[in-house]
Amino acid sequence: MFCFQCEQTAKGEGCTKIGVCGKKPEVAAMQDLLIHTTKGLSRYAVEARRHGISDDAVNRFTCEAIFSTLTNVDFDPDRFVELVSEGVKYREALKAKIAEAGGTTDFPENAANFTPAETLEGMIAQGEKVGVRSDPDMNPDILSLRELLIYGMKGLAAYADHAAILGQTDETVYAFIHEAMAATLDKTLGADEYVGLAMKCGEVNFRAMELLDAGNTGTYGHPVPTSVPLGAKKGKAILVSGHDLKDLDTLLKQTEGKGINIYTHGEMLPCHGYPELKKYSHFYGHYGTAWQNQAKEFAAFPGAILMTTNCIQKPKASYQDHIFTTGLVGWPGVTHVANSDFTPVIRKALELPGFAEDTEGKSVMVGFARNAVMGVAPQVIEAVRNKAIRHFFLVGGCDGAKPGRDYYTELVEKVPEDCVILTLACGKFRFFDKDLGDIGGIPRLLDVGQCNDAYSAIRIASALADAFECGVNDLPLSMILSWYEQKACVILLTLLSLGIRDIRLGPSLPAFISPNILSVLVEKFNIMPIGTPDEDLKAILG
Structure with a gap:
């Protein structure tokens, strides 16, 4: 191979x-x-x-x-x-x-x-x-x-x-x-x-x-700012990972009144901001972090687990009998659920012990997609003009297990207090639960959503550029992205097709990009590898 x-x-x-x-x-x-x-x-x-x-x-x-x-x-x-x-x-x-x-x-x-x-x-x-x-x-x-x-x-x-x-x-x-x-x-x-x-x-x-x-x-309404608990609620439980909102909605409908609480994992976290999903009283909170930590996190989860799209890893024997796949996801020996009939998942959740008691935990905010952010656009624009907000950082993309991704945590921690951080995709799990405060009531950390919500981020950037009568490349905005798989590849191509320059990419550059092709991308778009947080912040902010 x-x-x-x-x-x-x-x-x-x-x-x-x-x-x-x-x-x-x-x-x-x-x-x-x-x-x-x-x-x-x-x-x-x-x-x-x-x-x-x-x-x-x-x-x-x-x-x-x-x-x-x-x-x-x-x-x-x-x-x-x-x-x-x-x-x-x-x-x-x-x-x-x-x-x-x-x-x-x-x-x-x-x-x-x-x-x-x-x-x-x-x-x-x-x-x-x-x-x-x-x-x-x-x-x-x-x-x-x-x-x-x-x-x-x-x-x-x-x-x-x-x-x-x-x-x-x-x-x-x-x-x-x-x-x-x-x-x-x-x-x-x-x-x-x-x-x-x-x-x-x-x-x-x-x-x-x-x-x-x-x-x-x-289908589910525009996301609204929503606080999501990271603790657990006593009772039976199902954990949903992947990206698919329709699968989650179907599962929520099929579990109503059955005494089962539904939790999100990984990229499903932003689902809590959608009005037509958050209306379910048994849609409780978020469990765990990004996809690469699932072996440890799934082994500790006391309920059934449903994988809806990409992100599955080799299941441990300790939970292989209570993890399920649906849609295009598959793993040999794991039960696959077809036709959106989640009866086997529900049955397994009822058999398993669930959480024995309530546990307190932090909470995180989601739901800052384009409608929510543009709803406070006048405040944002005024904050930029009066220099309360100096710079925006889009720090997002894929998370992964390979060394070097602590860069993103350290960067966010070192971003000055007069700057706002937009984030999306599972890369945010390096810092999603940090309390970074606010600037005039505007949270400094804004979760735009899943990887596909790069669309929202682009729309936000375009609206700001229109407001300031400049191009996106002229905004006080820096994109610092992490990549892992091919959705990230096509999002990068989308950004390049829109003429966006000066993107910092890490933790390593793609192995499939030859030196000559990399030179072309650097020359035309000034794509650059991430350095150290201190070096990159100095280069960006001066």
């Missing part, structure tokens, strides 16, 4: 024996084969659109298949067998429609024509031939750009899938996903073409995040 799509990849170079995430070589091969399959399917989807054919089932499947290969989503090789087979069936059905419309169905690439082996072992052998380094003659800079595009596409597919679950779709998003995946089969593409596709990926992702925002806020 060879995989270097995440920040924690072995030695900062690539995982070759087993993934740092826990991915085994056979799963890596099946993921490579599934990406290969979606490239071939995309080739036909592009041709189909030329003849006025767009298949909703193909669109949805493509996003689900690509999303399944994102880091920490699906580790079950048998499910990849099903996905590869399903992808080929969609491919052949689309070929028939194209032929009927008089289009081209004779594409030479293996991805457009291969027949899956009849066994898992056979498919693994096929997957081993189509991985990242399957073409040893490929120029390393072109390989770097191709993988940057593919990893951006994984993030885009994830957000498009999240949005579609809530009924928000856009044909232009699906059309680009197929265009970009098919383009990676074209060996004549050069650096300029790949850079253009990567920038367009970021642009289209902004639309996908806009759709997801519309789905979340249209």
